[in-house]
Amino acid sequence: MGLNLLWEGSNLSRLLNGLAITAEIAFISVFSACIFGVVFGLIMTIRNKWVQAISHFYLEFVRIIPLLALLFIAYFGLAKWFDIHLNGITVCILVFIFWGTAEMGDLIRGALTSIEKHQLESAYALGLNRLQTFYYILLPQSIKRVTPSAINLFTRMVKTSSLAMLIGVLEVIKVGQQIIETSLFTDPSAALWIYGVIFMLYFVICYPLSLFSRYLEKRWID
Numbered sequence: 001m002g003l004n005l006l007w008e009g010s011n012l013s014r015l016l017n018g019l020a021i022t023a024e025i026a027f028i029s030v031f032s033a034c035i036f037g038v039v040f041g042l043i044m045t046i047r048n049k050w051v052q053a054i055s056h057f058y059l060e061f062v063r064i065i066p067l068l069a070l071l072f073i074a075y076f077g078l079a080k081w082f083d084i085h086l087n088g089i090t091v092c093i094l095v096f097i098f099w100g101t102a103e104m105g106d107l108i109r110g111a112l113t114s115i116e117k118h119q120l121e122s123a124y125a126l127g128l129n130r131l132q133t134f135y136y137i138l139l140p141q142s143i144k145r146v147t148p149s150a151i152n153l154f155t156r157m158v159k160t161s162s163l164a165m166l167i168g169v170l171e172v173i174k175v176g177q178q179i180i181e182t183s184l185f186t187d188p189s190a191a192l193w194i195y196g197v198i199f200m201l202y203f204v205i206c207y208p209l210s211l212f213s214r215y216l217e218k219r220w221i222d
Helices: 002-007 011-044 049-064 067-082 088-113 117-125 130-167 172-183 190-221
Strands: none
Touching: 002 011, 002 190, 011 049, 011 088, 011 130, 011 172, 011 190, 049 088, 067 088, 067 130, 088 130, 117 130, 130 172, 130 190, 172 190
C-alpha cells in the first residue's frame, strides 16, 4: 500500500491540518520569543545586581527544568491549582514563548557584550549618546553576530513543537500516529511511510529558515 495510505479517507487533509497547527504553534512562539527575547537581552545587560540576579534565575530555571515538565505544569497544574483551564495550543504557545524568550535573550546579551569596548569609547568620544551608540554601533553588529544562533533556536522551536502531542494537541505527529494505529494491521509498513511524509513536512518548514540564514550571512559578508 505504501503512500496509498495518504489518499485513504481524509488522511492527507488530517496531516495537513496537523501541520497547520504545528506551524501555528511554532511561528507564533518564534515571533513572540524574538521580540521579548530582544527586550530580555537588553535587560540582562543592565548593571544592577537585582536585575541580573532575577534574569539569571529565569534563564537557569528555563535551562534546568525540562520543557516537557513545563508543559505539564502549565497544562495540568494551572487547572488543578488555580482553576485556569487553557486549551493545549494556548499552553504550548505560552510555554514555548517562555522558553524561547530566555534563550533568545541570552543570545542577544552575548552579542551585545561581545562588541569591543573601544568601539563604545570611540562612539562616546565622537559625541554619540547612549541611544545613538546602541542604534548605530551595537545594534547592527549584534544582529549580524546573533543571526546564525537565532535561526538555530527558531529551528529547534519548530521541531520541539512536536511535544504538543503529549498534552493532547492534534499536531502533525499525533495525527500521524493515529493514522498508523488504524492502518498497522492492514499495512505493517505504515509507520515508515507516514513518518517519512512527516519528515518531509518538517523539512519544508525548517529548510527555508536555514536558507534564509545562509543568505543573510553571505550578504553581510559580501
